[in-house]
Amino acid sequence: MEQTFYDQVFEVARLIPKGRVTSYGAIARSLGSAGSARMVGYAMNAAGTAHPPVPAHRVVNSSGLLTGKFHFTPPELMQELLEQEGITVKEDKIQNFKALFWDPLTEL
DNA sequence: GGCCTGACCCAAC
DNA sequence: AGTTGGGCCAGGC
Numbered sequence: 001m002e003q004t005f006y007d008q009v010f011e012v013a014r015l016i017p018k019g020r021v022t023s024y025g026a027i028a029r030s031l032g033s034a035g036s037a038r039m040v041g042y043a044m045n046a047a048g049t050a051h052p053p054v055p056a057h058r059v060v061n062s063s064g065l066l067t068g069k070f071h072f073t074p075p076e077l078m079q080e081l082l083e084q085e086g087i088t089v090k091e092d093k094i095q096n097f098k099a100l101f102w103d104p105l106t107e108l
Numbered sequence: 109g110g111c112c113t114g115a116c117c118c119a120a121c
Numbered sequence: 122a123g124t125t126g127g128g129c130c131a132g133g134c
Contacts (some may be wrong), residue, residue: 005130005131024115025118028117033129034117035116035118035129035130036130038113038114038115038130039129039130039132041114042131046132061115062117067115071115
């Protein structure tokens with residue numbers, strides 16, 4: 001079972017605790033592929049087709065901005081899911097992002 | 109087998 | 122302090 005970079009990203013994304021968020025770069029670094037943050041986001045592109053489903057809504061950019069919200073269906077779903085977990089989102093930005101930030105390198 | 113794309117990040121101006 | 126540009130890796134056609 002050679003799990004590709006995508007699968008590794010999915011695993012880490014699934015490990016994100018409820019009510020917490022992480023960044024693409026953090027996941028990329030945790031996988032040892034620092035610098036390929038783009039790949040992480042691209043991998044999330046298949047998150048909707050991944051099994052089990054990946055909580056991509058818990059993954060944002062380093063600024064706490066919901067960059068990929070436009071890729072959700074509907075786009076507002078991402079913010080809705082985050083709010084459901086107790087996360088405050090305003091203007092597509094996670095409030096208190098630093099406190100809610102979950103670093104796979106530190107927490108894992 | 110080669111070229112293009114992509115939900116990003118960081119450094120420099 | 123805000124904006125611009127380049128770099129990075131892997132998948133798809």
